[in-house]
Amino acid sequence: MQELLHSLLVGFSLLLIAEGVLPFVRPNLWRELMARAIANSDKSLRMLGAVSMFLGLTLLLLARS
Structure with missing residues (x-):
């Protein structure tokens, strides 16, 4: 849990x-x-937010693998 918070x-x-x-x-x-x-x-702002979240999630998954 402490590692997650860090x-x-x-x-x-x-x-x-x-x-x-x-x-x-x-x-x-x-x-x-x-x-x-x-x-x-x-x-438009929601679409930008969705694309940003998707790219962030993709980068996170790539970094974790």
């Missing part, structure tokens, strides 16, 4: 690092991308 903490930490790179390096581009995301429909 892995989740590492994964979450990497996610936060990846999410923070663009706003740190190019804040104006990040603002523009967020404005575009807000303008998208719920269906």
